[in-house]
Amino acid sequence: MAADTSSDDRGLRKGKWAPYGLLSPGILWLVLFFLVPVMILVRTALSSKASRFANPEFSWQFSNFTSAFTDYGPQFARSFLFAGIATVSAILIGYPLAYWIATQGGRWKNLLIGLVVVPFFTSYLIRTIAWTSLLKDDGVILNVIHAIPFVPQDFRLLATPAGVIGGLTYNFLSFMILPIYVSLEKIDFRLTEAAADLYGTPWQAFKKVVLPLSMPGVFAGSLLVFIPAAGDYLNNRYLGSPKTSMIGTVVQDKFLVQFDYPVAAALSLVLMAIITTMVLIYSKFLGTEGLAV
Amino acid sequence: MNEVLLGEEGTPGHGAAVAGTADVVIRLENVVKKFGEYTAVESADFDIAEGEFFSMLGPSGCGKTTTLRMIAGFEQPTAGRILLDGVDVSKTPPHKRNVNTVFQNYALFPHMSVFDNVAFGLRNAKVPEADVTKRVTDLLEIVRLPEYAKRRPNQLSGGQQQRIALARALVNLPKALLLDEPLGALDLKLRQAMQLELKRIQREVGITFIFVTHDQEEALTMSDRIAVMTQGRTDQIGTPTQIYHQPTTAFVAGFIGTANLLPVTVRSHEGTTVTVDSRTGSQFRVPSGGRSHQPGSEVTLMIRPERLVPSFAPVDGVAGGSIPTTVTSLVFQGPVVRCEVQTDVGSALVAHLGPEDDPGRLSVGSRVDMTWAYEGAYLVPEAIDPEAAGITQSN
Numbered sequence: 001m002a003a004d005t006s007s008d009d010r011g012l013r014k015g016k017w018a019p020y021g022l023l024s025p026g027i028l029w030l031v032l033f034f035l036v037p038v039m040i041l042v043r044t045a046l047s048s049k050a051s052r053f054a055n056p057e058f059s060w061q062f063s064n065f066t067s068a069f070t071d072y073g074p075q076f077a078r079s080f081l082f083a084g085i086a087t088v089s090a091i092l093i094g095y096p097l098a099y100w101i102a103t104q105g106g107r108w109k110n111l112l113i114g115l116v117v118v119p120f121f122t123s124y125l126i127r128t129i130a131w132t133s134l135l136k137d138d139g140v141i142l143n144v145i146h147a148i149p150f151v152p153q154d155f156r157l158l159a160t161p162a163g164v165i166g167g168l169t170y171n172f173l174s175f176m177i178l179p180i181y182v183s184l185e186k187i188d189f190r191l192t193e194a195a196a197d198l199y200g201t202p203w204q205a206f207k208k209v210v211l212p213l214s215m216p217g218v219f220a221g222s223l224l225v226f227i228p229a230a231g232d233y234l235n236n237r238y239l240g241s242p243k244t245s246m247i248g249t250v251v252q253d254k255f256l257v258q259f260d261y262p263v264a265a266a267l268s269l270v271l272m273a274i275i276t277t278m279v280l281i282y283s284k285f286l287g288t289e290g291l292a293v
Numbered sequence: 294m295n296e297v298l299l300g301e302e303g304t305p306g307h308g309a310a311v312a313g314t315a316d317v318v319i320r321l322e323n324v325v326k327k328f329g330e331y332t333a334v335e336s337a338d339f340d341i342a343e344g345e346f347f348s349m350l351g352p353s354g355c356g357k358t359t360t361l362r363m364i365a366g367f368e369q370p371t372a373g374r375i376l377l378d379g380v381d382v383s384k385t386p387p388h389k390r391n392v393n394t395v396f397q398n399y400a401l402f403p404h405m406s407v408f409d410n411v412a413f414g415l416r417n418a419k420v421p422e423a424d425v426t427k428r429v430t431d432l433l434e435i436v437r438l439p440e441y442a443k444r445r446p447n448q449l450s451g452g453q454q455q456r457i458a459l460a461r462a463l464v465n466l467p468k469a470l471l472l473d474e475p476l477g478a479l480d481l482k483l484r485q486a487m488q489l490e491l492k493r494i495q496r497e498v499g500i501t502f503i504f505v506t507h508d509q510e511e512a513l514t515m516s517d518r519i520a521v522m523t524q525g526r527t528d529q530i531g532t533p534t535q536i537y538h539q540p541t542t543a544f545v546a547g548f549i550g551t552a553n554l555l556p557v558t559v560r561s562h563e564g565t566t567v568t569v570d571s572r573t574g575s576q577f578r579v580p581s582g583g584r585s586h587q588p589g590s591e592v593t594l595m596i597r598p599e600r601l602v603p604s605f606a607p608v609d610g611v612a613g614g615s616i617p618t619t620v621t622s623l624v625f626q627g628p629v630v631r632c633e634v635q636t637d638v639g640s641a642l643v644a645h646l647g648p649e650d651d652p653g654r655l656s657v658g659s660r661v662d663m664t665w666a667y668e669g670a671y672l673v674p675e676a677i678d679p680e681a682a683g684i685t686q687s688n
Binding site: 188190191193194195196197198199200201202204208209212213 | 365366367386387388389392393394396398400401402403404413414417418461462465
């Protein structure tokens with residue numbers, strides 16, 4: 001009897017530590033490559049530099065943060081506006097596509113989903129540069145547009161907000177399609193039969209059953225598109241102009257061109273804080289926790 | 294309360310009653326359904342009456358679910374017509390038909406509360422919200438789950454989900470309620486309880502139930518009438534008693550309960566008695582069952598296991614015939630002993646022997662003449678393959 005209890009205790013103790021054992025590689029990784037860099041970033045953001053090439057000195061320099069708002073307000077606003085429009089566009093383009101593949105794809109489903117990720121076979125940078133030749137003033141697209149009557153002669157896409165938003169939408173579209181597809185694919189389509197059986201028109205069945213059940217996918221997709229789009233600088237660099245500059249452009253410029261590490265670090269932290277707040281508010285609104293089935 | 298529910302509310306949205314066909318709710322006129330080359334339903338042709346508990350019974354692939362789905366509107370017939378209250382609805386989409394379905398896996402909306410699930414049909418039919426609340430509450434009471442209105446379906450047990458699916462369909466007071474193997478996912482005890490529960494609810498609301506099942510016992514327990522289907526054909530439609538005691542095909546005889554089937558040839562037909570020749574050379578006298586039998590025609594003799602007794606046991610009534618056999622197995626099953634025997638031409642037969650039959654006198658390998666009372670035998674007006682002779686049962 002006594003022997004039994006002691007072996008039980010050992011079993012319990014083993015069981016108690018197992019979760020931590022399993023977590024430790026992940027925790028170690030996060031501490032080393034996320035927590036430590038963020039702390040370095042915070043330290044840098046509170047430093048000041050004597051000259052352009054001097055090392056930043058920690059000095060509780062809170063003015064770096066205030067300048068993030070006072071000097072770069074428009075860039076922040078533009079980042080969230082462009083990322084927001086790109087996210088909505090990606091939903092409008094991606095949802096019908098994912099819906100079509102999930103419901104009509106049949107045995108071609110996997111192939112079609114494979115095609116969705118084909119753009120990833122080419123690097124992000126190359127794809128964005130390729131867009132410049134597509135959107136340029138005497139490029140294929142503009143030649144077609146200018147052939148349409150009543151389009152003003154100075155209409156252009158490159159170096160405009162439309163160009164940047166288009167690039168953002170295109171580059172992150174797959175991140176919207178895949179999670180929406182996964183959540184649509186999981187839906188038991190007998191539920192739409194049940195909705196039709198209960199006098200629901202096809203539109204009501206979609207609105208009341210399919211759409212709410214696919215919201216986790218829309219939510220995940222929105223995060224995957226909005227977050228990188230808000231911090232993106234490549235699309236603005238190749239498809240935009242200084243007039244369309246986003247906060248990512250500023251951070252990149254501060255870090256790599258002006259070597260103004262403290263302000264760049266402060267800007268990055270502010271961006272992180274704003275995005276985290278927005279995501280929390282967004283998830284409150286969508287309230288997807290009851291959907292886990 | 295339920296009379297009030299039915300009397301005052303009327304039907305939601307659609308379904309004006311047509312005078313003159315008040316008794317028939319659903320009529321299937323030579324309905325055919327083909328999926329490409331495959332014929333799922335060969336010809337469904339029957340009427341279902343107001344307030345009836347009608348079952349479609351058959352093995353999987355017999356076309357029963359396809360027939361139900363055509364009545365619901367999820368499939369359209371390749372040929373023929375479906376009339377709901379006298380109106381041709383063959384091409385009407387499901388949301389415009391006043392019939393509701395209880396799905397095999399319930400298909401409850403996982404993102405809605407029980408209340409919203411049940412209210413779904415009424416809200417789509419634009420029923421005022423005050424009426425919705427009253428009717429949903431009444432229905433949850435009928436299915437005896439009033440306290441679960443705020444829960445989500447995944448917080449309910451299988452049996453509770455089943456009742457909610459039932460309430461969700463019934464709350465719309467459909468012309469007919471279609472049930473697609475609704476008890477299939479429940480364990481035996483719960484299934485038996487739900488069978489009685491379904492019957493009670495059907496009596497309470499007085500709505501026509503069309504029930505699809507592959508379980509013959511379930512169909513016998515609940516139905517007013519049963520359509521036995523196989524391979525897209527409707528073999529027989531009748532009351533449970535008719536189906537059990539007077540099957541019209543060998544398939545029905547074998548599918549409903551257990552049957553001993555022997556191929557026989559009609560020798561003569563006089564009055565209500567038919568004399569037949571068996572393959573072993575003996576002659577049996579069998580009731581005609583109200584049919585006329587042509588001498589020389591090949592038919593099938595059916596004897597239920599409970600009517601077959603050893604010759605040393607007393608026969609209830611006039612003796613109908615006897616076959617020499619050898620006992621091959623004896624299994625004690627509580628109320629009866631299941632005794633399998635083999636005839637001299639190799640057909641296996643089974644007898645359910647009660648204590649009065651004195652099964653203790655038998656042992657495996659012993660020779661015994663199995664006999665039956667005159668009324669215990671029945672002629673199925675269809676020939677069977679001698680290979681298929683012997684015990685036939687569905688499960």
